[in-house]
Amino acid sequence: MGRPLLILNERDLSHPWAGGAELHIHEMARWFVRRGYEPTLLCTQHGSAPQEELAPTGLRIRRFGNRLTYYLRLPAVVRLESQRPGTVILEHLNKIPFCTPLYTDVPVVLIAHHLFGWTAFRQASPPVAAAVVALERLIPHVYRGRPFIAVSPSTRADLIARGVAAETIAVVPNGLDHELYHARNRQPAERPTLLVLGRVEFYKRIDLVLRAVGQLRTEIPSLHVLVVGDGRARAFLERQAAELDLQSHVTFTGYVPDAVKVEHIRRCHLVVNTSEKEGWGLTVLEANACGLPAVASDVPGLRDAVRHQETGLLVPHGDVEALANAIRALLLDPVLRERLGQGAIRWAQQFSWEQAATRTLEIVENEVARR
Numbered sequence: 001m002g003r004p005l006l007i008l009n010e011r012d013l014s015h016p017w018a019g020g021a022e023l024h025i026h027e028m029a030r031w032f033v034r035r036g037y038e039p040t041l042l043c044t045q046h047g048s049a050p051q052e053e054l055a056p057t058g059l060r061i062r063r064f065g066n067r068l069t070y071y072l073r074l075p076a077v078v079r080l081e082s083q084r085p086g087t088v089i090l091e092h093l094n095k096i097p098f099c100t101p102l103y104t105d106v107p108v109v110l111i112a113h114h115l116f117g118w119t120a121f122r123q124a125s126p127p128v129a130a131a132v133v134a135l136e137r138l139i140p141h142v143y144r145g146r147p148f149i150a151v152s153p154s155t156r157a158d159l160i161a162r163g164v165a166a167e168t169i170a171v172v173p174n175g176l177d178h179e180l181y182h183a184r185n186r187q188p189a190e191r192p193t194l195l196v197l198g199r200v201e202f203y204k205r206i207d208l209v210l211r212a213v214g215q216l217r218t219e220i221p222s223l224h225v226l227v228v229g230d231g232r233a234r235a236f237l238e239r240q241a242a243e244l245d246l247q248s249h250v251t252f253t254g255y256v257p258d259a260v261k262v263e264h265i266r267r268c269h270l271v272v273n274t275s276e277k278e279g280w281g282l283t284v285l286e287a288n289a290c291g292l293p294a295v296a297s298d299v300p301g302l303r304d305a306v307r308h309q310e311t312g313l314l315v316p317h318g319d320v321e322a323l324a325n326a327i328r329a330l331l332l333d334p335v336l337r338e339r340l341g342q343g344a345i346r347w348a349q350q351f352s353w354e355q356a357a358t359r360t361l362e363i364v365e366n367e368v369a370r371r
Contacts (some may be wrong), residue, residue: 003036004084005364009092010070010099012043012061015253017231019199019283021094021113024151024174026057031357033058035320044070070094074283075103082106088364090207097135099142107367110148110203111360112155114279114301115139115162122203122276142165145161147367149360151280154300173304174282176289180258183291183345186266192331193224195268195292197261197283200231200252205297207240208274212324214244220331223249225272228264230255265290269337270330273302276317281305284312289348295326295341311344 007029013022029039038060045051045063052062062081064208065073081087082104091098093112100108115136120129139335140163148169150156156169194213196206201346206227213225227250234252241250253264271287271294284294285305294312297303308314313330315322330337 002033002036003088004081004087005032005037005039006078006081006106007039007041007076007090007092007157008088008098009041009272010044010067010095010289011046012041012049012063013055014049014124015044015046015290017199021092023282024111024113025092026055026059027175027177027353028357028360029055030057031354032361034362035357040081041157042074042081043306047244048238055286056123057121067230069106071098074098078104080212086368088094088368090360090364093139096132097139097142099135099138100243101146107364107371108143108146109215109360109364109367110143112145112148112150112159112279114151114155114277115158117158117277119203119276131174136162147363149363152301152304154304155279158300158350170359170363172356172363173351174280174285175346175356176285176351177353178289178349180262181265181286181348183266183287185295186291189267191222192222193226193268194327195265195271195287196227196273197265197287198229198273200227200229200234200237202233202236204231204233205274205276206237208297208318208320208323210237210240210244210250211320212327213246213249215320215324216328217246217249219227219328223331225250226264226268227252228256229253229260260292265292268292270295270312271358272323272327273297274317275299275302278305285348285351288312288344291336291345293330293344294366295330307343307347310340311347 011018011022013026014027032039040060042062054060087106089108091100091110099347120132149172150169156171160166265287271292272295273284277299281302294306296306298314299316299317306312315326
């Protein structure tokens with residue numbers, strides 16, 4: 001039997017609100033298994049999903065509780081699951097900190113995707129958002145001396161600013177599935193098409209893209225926006241599109257399987273991400289691998305994923321005119337778009353899940369040896 005690896009995250013990849021962190025867990029699990037580990041994910045129950053199953057990647061998934069009771073029950077479940085000798089915990093800092101050092105003495109390694117900070121108030125009710133902000137302030141105290149893995153330099157800087165010791169934080173970017181995401185057989189649509197990819201949440205600020213399209217539609221009357229993904233902001237954005245008279249310019253696909261998602265990506269001309277904050281910007285790299293340059297807000301995470309004037313263009317967050325100008329520049333200048341698209345492909349090729357898993361397990365094994 002392999003070494004038990006206990007992974008903590010509120011959701012698994014089959015959850016309707018799954019995002020980059022959940023993809024990270026499932027892709028990394030495949031490589032953990034190949035390296036002799038037995039990964040188990042403890043996450044919330046949802047819909048008709050079974051309480052326990054073995055994913056094709058070799059990841060054992062144990063589901064229990066809802067968004068509230070999960071956090072109440074988790075300490076007891078962790079203590080039970082940690083009884084196997086050699087257990088190591090990989091705790092994902094993605095929503096609310098689990099504070100595992102307070103109730104278990106097994107080795108813990110933290111994976112920080114991004115910290116919400118005040119952006120939590122765009123995503124949740126004021127009481128919940130205030131609780132998230134308060135709990136995030138406990139991180140440097142509860143996890144003192146534990147190793148952190150940040151998915152980007154921006155996330156590392158955020159942790160340091162909050163009081164986490166710099167020497168305890170390593171940067172391990174997310175990977176990509178290059179068998180799925182590639183530029184071969186790409187056939188962009190005749191209609192100039194912008195791609196918005198990922199969860200449709202309020203802090204993603206997709207409303208900025210719609211406003212930019214409103215400015216550009218006279219100059220580029222056939223302009224189209226393809227929003228691939230689903231989430232809690234979709235109804236709001238559909239109303240906004242109607243108010244701006246953009247129904248013929250915007251398509252919301254909702255959730256689609258990966259194979260369909262890749263088909264959509266390859267039909268677009270560039271990817272746009274106007275989020276207030278990201279951990280890394282995995283969806284940008286997925287589109288990059290398919291040959292799409294990016295236009296993105298110059299914010300933490302996205303400024304790590306987008307190399308300005310090499311793989312895309314960064315614009316001041318919230319500046320709709322600058323956003324529209326960047327989109328216009330790429331759509332109307334095919335030479336620039338091709339140059340940045342080729343740069344995007346080369347950039348995306350540098351990242352793999354195998355590399356990310358190898359570095360993660362090095363950190364895990366160092367922590368086990370230290371303990």
